[in-house]
Amino acid sequence: xxxxxxxxxxxxxxxxxxxxxxxxxxxxxxxxxxxxxxxxxxxxxxxxxxxxxxxxxxxxxxxxxxxxxxxxxxxxxxxxxxxxxxxxxxxxxxxxxxxxxxxxxxxxxxxxxxxxxxxxxxxxxxxxxxxxxxxxxxxxxxxxxxxxxxxxxxxxxxxxxxxxxxxxxxxxxxxxxxxxxxxxxxxxxxxxxxxxxxxxxxxxxxxxxxxxxxxxxxxxxxxxxxxxxxxxxxxxxxxxxxxxxxxxxxxxxxxxxxxxxxxxxxxxxxxxxxxxxxxxxxxxxxxxxxxxxxxxxxxxxxxxxxxxxxxxxxxxxx
Amino acid sequence: xxxxxxxxxxxxxxxxxxxxxxxxxxxxxxxxxxxxxxxxxxxxxxxxxxxxxxxxxxxxxxxxxxxxxxxxxxxxxxxxxxxxxxxxxxxxxxxxxxxxxxxxxxxxxxxxxxxxxxxxxxxxxxxxxxxxxxxxxxxxxxxxxxxxxxxxxxxxxxxxxxxxxxxxxxxxxxxxxxxxxxxxxxxxxxxxxxxxxxxxxxxxxxxxxxxxxxxxxxxxxxxxxxxxxxxxxxxxxxxxxxxxxxxxxxxxxxxxxxxxxxxxxxxxxxxxxxxxxxxxxxxxxxxxxxxxxxxxxxxxxxxxxxxxxxxxxxxxxxxxxxxxxxxxxxxxxxxxxx
Numbered sequence: 001x002x003x004x005x006x007x008x009x010x011x012x013x014x015x016x017x018x019x020x021x022x023x024x025x026x027x028x029x030x031x032x033x034x035x036x037x038x039x040x041x042x043x044x045x046x047x048x049x050x051x052x053x054x055x056x057x058x059x060x061x062x063x064x065x066x067x068x069x070x071x072x073x074x075x076x077x078x079x080x081x082x083x084x085x086x087x088x089x090x091x092x093x094x095x096x097x098x099x100x101x102x103x104x105x106x107x108x109x110x111x112x113x114x115x116x117x118x119x120x121x122x123x124x125x126x127x128x129x130x131x132x133x134x135x136x137x138x139x140x141x142x143x144x145x146x147x148x149x150x151x152x153x154x155x156x157x158x159x160x161x162x163x164x165x166x167x168x169x170x171x172x173x174x175x176x177x178x179x180x181x182x183x184x185x186x187x188x189x190x191x192x193x194x195x196x197x198x199x200x201x202x203x204x205x206x207x208x209x210x211x212x213x214x215x216x217x218x219x220x221x222x223x224x225x226x227x228x229x230x231x232x233x234x235x236x237x238x239x240x241x242x243x244x245x246x247x248x249x250x251x252x253x254x255x256x257x258x259x260x261x262x263x264x265x266x267x268x269x270x271x272x273x274x275x276x277x278x279x280x281x282x283x284x285x286x287x288x289x290x291x292x293x294x295x296x297x298x299x300x301x302x303x304x305x306x307x308x309x310x311x312x313x314x315x316x317x318x
Numbered sequence: 319x320x321x322x323x324x325x326x327x328x329x330x331x332x333x334x335x336x337x338x339x340x341x342x343x344x345x346x347x348x349x350x351x352x353x354x355x356x357x358x359x360x361x362x363x364x365x366x367x368x369x370x371x372x373x374x375x376x377x378x379x380x381x382x383x384x385x386x387x388x389x390x391x392x393x394x395x396x397x398x399x400x401x402x403x404x405x406x407x408x409x410x411x412x413x414x415x416x417x418x419x420x421x422x423x424x425x426x427x428x429x430x431x432x433x434x435x436x437x438x439x440x441x442x443x444x445x446x447x448x449x450x451x452x453x454x455x456x457x458x459x460x461x462x463x464x465x466x467x468x469x470x471x472x473x474x475x476x477x478x479x480x481x482x483x484x485x486x487x488x489x490x491x492x493x494x495x496x497x498x499x500x501x502x503x504x505x506x507x508x509x510x511x512x513x514x515x516x517x518x519x520x521x522x523x524x525x526x527x528x529x530x531x532x533x534x535x536x537x538x539x540x541x542x543x544x545x546x547x548x549x550x551x552x553x554x555x556x557x558x559x560x561x562x563x564x565x566x567x568x569x570x571x572x573x574x575x576x577x578x579x580x581x582x583x584x585x586x587x588x589x590x591x592x593x594x595x596x597x598x599x600x601x602x603x604x605x606x607x608x609x610x611x612x613x614x615x616x617x618x619x620x621x622x623x624x625x626x627x628x629x630x631x632x633x634x635x636x637x638x639x640x641x642x643x644x645x646x647x648x649x650x651x652x653x654x655x656x
Contacts, residue, residue, distance in 0.1 A: 049457040052450065053470045056534065060473070062502055063485045077498050078505050111341050115348040123355050130359070131386035138379030146387060153390055155645045156398055157595055159617050160634040163404070163627060164397035178336040179344075183351060188393035191386050220378055221367045249478030251598045252618070263337055268480045272602050275484055282488065282500075289484040293477045300476035304469070311539070312546050 067093055067286035074282050093287035106267060106288055113248060113266040113292075116179060120186035120247045125236055127187065128194030133224050135195070136202040137210055147199070153192040161188075162256045169257065177264055181257040186247050194239050197310070201235035202228065238310030241303050248296050267292040359385075398638075405631035419632035429616065429629075435525050436613045439532070439596060444589040446533045448582065451540025456570065459548055468545070472538040479535065483602030486531045490517035521609035528610060531599050536592065540585045547581035548574065580651065587648040594640055613637055 065079045068089045073082075082089065098107045134140070135147040165185060169175040205228070213223050229236075251268045258265045260273055271288045274281065300307060338344045366381040404411040408418050423429050451471075458467045474482060491501030495514045499505040504514035517527045551574065559573045575582075597614045604610040606619055613633050621630035 045457050046461075049454060049461075049467065052454050052457075053467060056471050056474070056537070058502065059485045059489045059534070063488050066488065074500065078500050078502070080502070080505070108341070111344055115344045118348055119351045119355065122352055126355065126359050127386045127389070130362075131383045134379045134382035138375065138382060140376040140379030140383075143379065143383075146383065150387065150390060153394055155638075155641055156394060157614075157634070157637045157641055159595070159614060160401045160638050161394050161397035162634075163621060163631065164400040165393060168392075168397070173331075175331070175336065179347065179351070180331060180336065184389075184393065188389050191390055192394075195386060219367055220375075220382070221363050224363075245476055249480070251478070251480055251601070255618070256622075263339060268478050268598075271484065272480045272598070275480070275487065275602050276605055282491075285484055286488070289481045293481045296476045296478070297473065300473070301469070304472075308542055308546075311542055 063286050063289060066282060067290050069093075069283075071283040074286075093283045094291065097284050097287040097291060105262070106270060106291055108262065109265060109267040109270040110291065112264055113268070116182050116186075116254070116264075116266050117244060117247045119179075119183045120190075121240055121243045123183065123187045124190040124194045124243060125240060128191055128239075129198050129229070129232065129236065130224070131191075131195050132198035132202050133220075133228060135199050137207075138220060147195075150192055150195050154196065156192075158189050158253070162253075166256060177258045177261045179264055182254055182264075185253050185257060186243075186250070189253070190243050190246070194243070197239050198232065198235055201232055205231060234306060234309065237303065237306040241299065241307045242310055244299060245296050401631045401634050404628060405635045407628055409626045409628045411628035411631060413628075419628045422629060423632055423636065428611075431609050432611045432613060432616045435609070435611060436594065438522075438525055439529060439593050439612060440590055442526075442529050443532045443536065443593040444586045446529075447536035447589050448540045448544075448585050450533065450537040451542075451585070452544050452582070454537070455541045455545035455548055456574070459545065468541065471541050474535045475538045479531075479596075479598035480602050482531055482535055483599045486527075486534070487518070487603050490527060492516045492519075518604050518610075519608050524604060524608055524610050528599055528603055531603070532593060532596060536589045540589065543581055543585050544578060547578040551577045583651045584648065587644050587651075590644050591641055594637060594644075613640075 062079050065082050066074055068091070069079065069082055070088050070090055070092065073085070073088055098110075099105070100107055131150070135143060135150075165188075166181075169181045169184075173180075175181045209227060210223060213227055218226070248266075249268060250266070251272060254266050254269050255272075258269065260269060267288075271285070271292050274285055274288055335347065335350065338347045362381060362385060366378045369375075369377040369381075405419055406415045406417070407413050408416060409422075424433075454467075454471055458464050461467065488500075489502045490504075491499075492504060492514060493499050493501070495508060499508050499514065501514075501517075503517060507514055515523075518524045555577070556569075556573060559569060564572065595614045596612055597618065600606055600610055600612055600615040601618075606612075606615050611619065614637060617630050617633040617637065619630075620626045620633065
């Protein structure tokens, strides 16, 4: 891999710096650095990159700082003045947002989010990998047409299914506002993309592998668990992270099927509610927002590699 | 509680397994659900392995695909068809068949504003997000600290749109000019001696302010995909162009951009589709007030607030119809490049 070679050695950098101090940029001589970007790199380029990076992080930093400031400080001065009074930083906002029985009561909503998310990630992975295996390696009548149909369902916006689905849950299955409605909904909505992604990964595995196992007398069930699942771990992880972020951060599905019911509603619903009804209670809102963000950000940073791989394999839920 | 239950047909899952009050109960319920799903999964597999021989193989294959296909048929295809049906049955979705809802959608002044806003979103977000993502991807390509620089832009993708909405609502926070500012944007205005503004109240400016949030989220996606595409350009092409004296903007225009064109199309269309379905940002930041509503938000509003499920269904159908050409274009482009 050519990318493993260091492309900007210290020598290159000093040479570039010399060039800029001399104010004689000689574009033609730059070719020795040998990559696309160097032709654009200049102090202006670096400055632009830094400006974008700052613009993209400053809003988050602002709310993060605010979440540690006292209730009165937040109202009286901008968060950028916090360094004038570093002693005023406190964890009170988080304490108040999480305390059971407090007006926000976020801890129980946090639990709800966890309870909603785990089955809603595990279940589609189960079902989709099973279906993907059948579509990839088990001939049966109508297989290809069925796979194209599942693939095509990716374009269906979930909005078009929500209300009749709600009707089925409430009037036919008697679920009402319960976890089962959201578990099933998230699973259904994830299946087209999951089946498609996992199928693609499965097709890349050599067919001889399966044939050799068949010759040795292994059945499909054995092959699926013993050979395929271990090999597919990266693909399943990639999809798992997508689904995790999607479910954890979801608002619409929970809102439709659970409303604001405190027993079952996830933290996104509660934080959105706080944002609407108590627009100026920034001490609660800022802490609440970060409580809802800490888990996905941690998961994301820890498993970024898999996420990027999934992204490049075409897996973004539109 | 019992009163509500009696109005509803007896559920297939007994009440104690439907809901739980305590944290422990909820976690137990979750474990129970996962075990139940695993058992069902195991039963299907065990049943499938009963079929042996050449024809048994086919039955096995069908059984493996069955759970997913059945769920999609009942939970996605059937509801979608029902929504299409409902959209033709008047405002409350229980009257005689007519085109009333579609006529309303394209004639009532409020809904025309909704359509106009959606158009603004769909035109601006994909291009702005892709432009920023591409620019950043080029600027930091093979620079020192590239991974860290990427993570900064990338991080907004991992948080909820509710969270993003709150972060930006605070940036736009309004205080009178004479008072100390708490919102960053108005703080900057005041620094330059300008009057502070109500960013989320004045149409059409407020729609643009909401669009900024979506661009902020999606630029990371664009940057990641395009950066990978840039790195995949063969070195010899760039080297050859360089020997011919191509550099700077011309290198970008004639070498980089044509090479990554398929990736750019994928990014534009993917962001475009996500933008058509935008809901959380609008709901969190303005609740669709002050002329900021969009199709996917108005869909929810019509059904759950205005009690007009027919109009809501028609908006959902519109959303579906709008998505189809974008996806079709995406697929055709990918075919052409392949």
